[in-house]
Amino acid sequence: MMLAAIGCSPTPKYQRIPAETVSSTVEPPPDRLLRFETPVTLNEALWKDGSLFLTYSDGRHDYFGRASADDQVNLSIHQEWFPVYQVNSLSADAHGQAVIGAEPVRHLPRKDWAAFIRGIEKSLTDRVQPGTGILVNVRDEETFLYRRHDGSLDECTLMEKPAGIRLAENHRLEAMTGGLFLFLTAYLETIGVPDRYLVMETGETGPYARPFVFVDRNRQRFHLLSLEPYTFGSMPSMPVANTGKAGWHLFVRSYLFELFNRPVSSLSRLGLFLYDTAWDATRGIWTSTFRFPDLTEADIPDLHQDGNMDRGEWEDRLDRIVGADTRTSGQIELLVGGDRFFPRLVDAIIGAEQSIKLRTYIFDRDDYAVRLADLLKKRSQDVNVQVMVDGLGTLMAQNKAAGSMPPDHKAPLGITLYLTNQSRVRLVSLTNPWFTGDHTKTTIVDSRKAFIGGMNIGREYRWEWHDLMMVADGPVVSVIEREFDKTWAHGQVLGDVVFSGYMLANPPKPEVPRGYPIRVLRTLPYDSQIYRSQLHAIRQARGYIFIQNAYFSDVTIIHELVKARLRGVDVRVIIPMEGNHGIMNASNVTAANTLLKYGVRVFTYPGMSHVKAAVYDGWACLGSANFDKLSFRANKEMNLGVSDPGFVAGLIDTVFTPDFEAAVELDHPLPAGWGNTFASIIASQL
Incomplete structure (x- = not known):
């Protein structure tokens, strides 16, 4: 079970290959899935003009295939996975013509891959103490390796973990590439293999198996080779x-x-909803029509070096904005992803x-x-x-x-x-x-x-998705x-x-x-604490504003961010490259272009980021709330506000700094049309 996702053990048996008495070269019918219940054997690997050509056999038939960088499977929703490349079937004649002048690539049998995997397993399990366990994430599977109190080793899924066993470590195998290559290099040295490029048999079988791995030792990369296009399921409709x-x-x-x-609550919610809708719509139109045009000719200043707002004064101001009863204390640990x-x-x-x-x-x-x-x-x-x-x-x-x-x-x-x-x-x-x-x-x-x-x-x-949670005590x-x-x-x-x-x-x-000061900020039908606190934080900031959120549709917030940048504040915003709501995605384009126009640095995170976090001159606000009307006015939400320097530094180091590096910074406006403008109008009420 351990590491099966990268080829340690067979996956379930599905489609049986018809038995043959002798091995023969065949061309797979176009409607046949190249899915095997027994491991295939690699007979030859050749390299030519950026393409890898394979000849492999299931013991009955010989098959031919080609893979290149153009055949990478779209796994954009899984940024952390090893890359997967589709091996496209070739006929014997097409293969013979294509490999003229190709160079051979060393290939290693399943026993070498199995020995490599056993070395990784031993490295992990040697660290497991009695009564503890290690979680290993591979692709979208998890394996919990643990030692019972008597020292015996066992494994299961995490949800089957015995209650008396403590989760001591948590690793994603794909993030351990450096360590994996140390093991691989050591093993290859013992068997006398110096080659930079290798193809290794993994032994994977069944649906969507990756029976081969192309290894680039110099660049320390594993490239998984699949014989069958991966398909995803759907919900029954x-x-x-x-x-x-x-x-x-x-x-x-x-x-x-x-x-x-709930008659009182229901009727009061209706009144507040109608009031908020009318007020927000009027204010949005006023801001878009009159306030933004006033900024059109404004010069974008350099970032000033006057320092940040005083956090003690800011906390006192927050007492007046959202109430001193929002104060409490404790300690928070960030859980990213x-x-x-x-x-x-x-x-x-x-x-x-x-x-x-x-x-x-x-x-x-x-x-x-x-x-x-x-x-x-x-x-x-x-x-x-x-x-x-x-x-x-x-x-x-x-x-x-x-x-x-x-x-x-x-x-x-x-x-x-x-x-x-x-x-x-x-x-x-x-x-x-x-x-x-x-x-x-x-x-x-x-x-x-x-x-x-x-x-x-x-x-x-x-x-x-990329997302953020916290665990708090106190x-x-x-x-x-x-x-x-x-x-x-x-x-x-x-x-x-x-x-x-x-x-x-x-x-x-x-x-x-106990611990450090924390504020519990909420959105309730009658009290928009999260909105008001962040709106005032933007207005008070003198040094920097970092925000990551999936939805930016509040016109007032966008206007205040622009004003902050025009007074010299370093304003940076991260939005997802691939959002999960079409109308909000279209609205984000308008917001991003507006912010970019006035000097705000806008970053697009690869894939979907659902993170809801912000830092204003050393004050952090993070939790469940988006930057839209529903989160600021209508829905119930809960964020935590923290000024503790250690916590804020940790948030920047573990969330914002790596996400700025992973994201693509916009240097020109995104393509936009009337549909984006219309979407932003609709989104401002969502």
């Missing part, structure tokens, strides 16, 4: 059922029942002793989300498990497959029913009156540890948990009454400060 679910949730639950269960967050979340769920409280905008029904649901169902037999999802967010996600969905995944009809079926999971699916929602993502374990940030529960967050956990409990109470039948009863029975309890 049920238009009638989906329409019925949407109608029931939006019109019956979120309007008719809502007026009975699904490889860092989800293993920690799973480990915490497995180790929970009393309670698990999970709150998310989307709980999907893809393969990874279902496995996590299974874990929660299992744990509900021993501890209190509460799951709270946004009804509309989860419903909309049910019909959209992740980019790398396994084609054999059997999705349940609905994740909310799946979670509660034959389990003790307590679940609340929140309603969406007036199309507002709960976009918060938090998980509290045993009232001691809280995860908070931008990741929902689903495959794209685990394997595909008094801040009590604040985050109290917000969960308040929302849980409000989500019950007669929620306005239950919520009022909860608030009367559970007043906030002061806690002894």
Whole structure:
């Protein structure tokens, strides 16, 4: 199982090759998938004009193929994977003509690849102490290697990890290329192979197997060679059922029942929604029509060196802007990417002793989300498990497959029913009156540890997207948990009454400060703390502003960022190259071009970045909120605000600095037309 994804062991058996009594040279029918249940043998590898020509056999037939840089498989949703190249089939005659004058490339049999893999495994397992384990991520698979308390070695998936075993290390194999080549070089020296280029047999079989690896030792690169184009699965589509679910949730639950269960909240939300819509639309038109033209002739100044705003004064100002009651304390660890967050979340769920409280905008029904649901169902037999999802967010996600969905995944009809079926999971699916929602993502374990940030529960967050979460401890956990409990109470039948009863029975309890100061900032229907704090931070900044967000549609924020740059502030913005909402992608083009026009540095992150983080002169604000109307005005959101120098430096070092390097900086406007302008108008109300 360990390292199977790069060719250590066979993958499942699917299509049997017809038996033949003798080996013969054949041309595969065009409709035949080159999929093998037994490992193929490489007979010859040749190199010519940037192309690799292969002759290989399954013991019955000989096959011919060609691969080059032009045949690289599009794995843009998996930036961290080893590159994969498609081996295109050739006829015997075409192969014979193409390889005239080609140079031979040394090829090594499966036993050498297996010996190399065993060396890697031994290196990893030698570091595993009794009672601990190491997680190894390869492609979109994970293997947990651990030693039992008696010292014996075993392996499993992380979700099958025994409760008494501690997750000690977490690695992605593709990120260990330097170490892998040290092992490979040492092994090749022992067998006397000096060649720069090699083709090694891996022994992989089954669908989408990579039976060969082209190795460039000088550049330290592995190039996986595939015989079958990779295809991704999709979610089962049920238009009638989906329409019925949407109608029931939006019109019956979120309007008719809502007026009975939460009449005060529902009507007040309607009034606030109408007011915010009118105000934001008027302000957006005013800013676009009158304020931006005033800046047209402004010169773009050099960056000034006057230093940053005083953080002590800024915190005092924040007390006046959002209230001193937003202050708490604690410590925060950054978890960048699904490889860092989800293993920690799973480990915490497995180790929970009393309670698990999970709150998310989307709980999907893809393969990874279902496995996590299974874990929660299992744990509900021993501890209190509460799951709270946004009804509309989860419903909309049910019909959209992740980019790398396994084609054999059997999705349940609905994740909310799946979670509660034959389990003790307590679940609340929140309603969406007036199309507002709960976009918060938090998980509290045993009232001691809280995860908070931008990741929902689903495959794209685990394997595909660039995203950010935090794990917090200290008094801040009590604040985050109290917000969960308040929302849980409000989500019950007669929620306005239950919520009022909860608030009367559970007043906030002061806690002894521990760690460094932290603010819990929220977006509520009546209080836009996240928006107001960041708007004022932009206005106060004197040195630098770094922002990474998937959606930039708030005209006022864009205008204030432009004004900040025109007073000499170093303003940098990162947006995704490939967003997940078409209208927001089109709107981002308009925002990027506007910012670029006035000297703001705009970076496009390769693939999808779902990170929601910003730093203003040493004050960080990060969490679940986008830079759009829904996150700033309508939805419930939760961010953390931190001025601690150590934390802010860590955020810049682990998120912004590497992402600036990975992204492409725009040096000219993106192509745009009337469609982008129209999209920005629509997006400003989303």
